[in-house]
Amino acid sequence: MGRRSVHTAEELRELILDTSTELIEANGLAGLSAREIARRIGYSPGTLYNVFENLDDLVLTIEGRLLDRLDLALSTVPQSSNPAQTIVRLAQAYLQFTQENPRLWNLLFEHHLPPGRDVPAWYQVKLEGLLARIETALTPLYNHDPASRSRAARVLWAGVHGITSLSTTEKLSIVPSASARDLVDDLVAHYLKGLNERQLAD
Numbered sequence: 001m002g003r004r005s006v007h008t009a010e011e012l013r014e015l016i017l018d019t020s021t022e023l024i025e026a027n028g029l030a031g032l033s034a035r036e037i038a039r040r041i042g043y044s045p046g047t048l049y050n051v052f053e054n055l056d057d058l059v060l061t062i063e064g065r066l067l068d069r070l071d072l073a074l075s076t077v078p079q080s081s082n083p084a085q086t087i088v089r090l091a092q093a094y095l096q097f098t099q100e101n102p103r104l105w106n107l108l109f110e111h112h113l114p115p116g117r118d119v120p121a122w123y124q125v126k127l128e129g130l131l132a133r134i135e136t137a138l139t140p141l142y143n144h145d146p147a148s149r150s151r152a153a154r155v156l157w158a159g160v161h162g163i164t165s166l167s168t169t170e171k172l173s174i175v176p177s178a179s180a181r182d183l184v185d186d187l188v189a190h191y192l193k194g195l196n197e198r199q200l201a202d
Contacts, residue, residue: 102168
């Protein structure tokens, strides 16, 4: 296919990202290829590699934009004087976001970098930023124990993520979409109750 029009470097980058995102939303990671992206945007496959180092670089960039969207969604969650209520709200917002973007969200865990290659520093910063929102909500419970607060945030994130993954992949009937919210609420409530009881015991 001939080139549709002349784009600036930034316009071409956004065109590639938008088209790739549409392909993933429609067909998952398996539907993404340099040839199909090029066909849709009207450029040769080689053009993609003038913009992105490789498909891994392209996918990581899409994942980064998704993490930014999730962070924006979590930033709108109303804060409560009750830390448990705030954490429940964050978990519910997380679940809602993943259910609204199932194939894109699953991309983060379907996509694997080649052996020996670590995620870029900027990617890790985005992940840490999301965890920081949970840590901030936990601060009243762990005001003088940052290490335990950090660990608790990761435990909660891992648990909530497990439920959202089962819900968005639709592979396990034991976690239908309709009950995922209840499971998230129960997980957060019981975990925080355990934390409170342990602190009282200490």
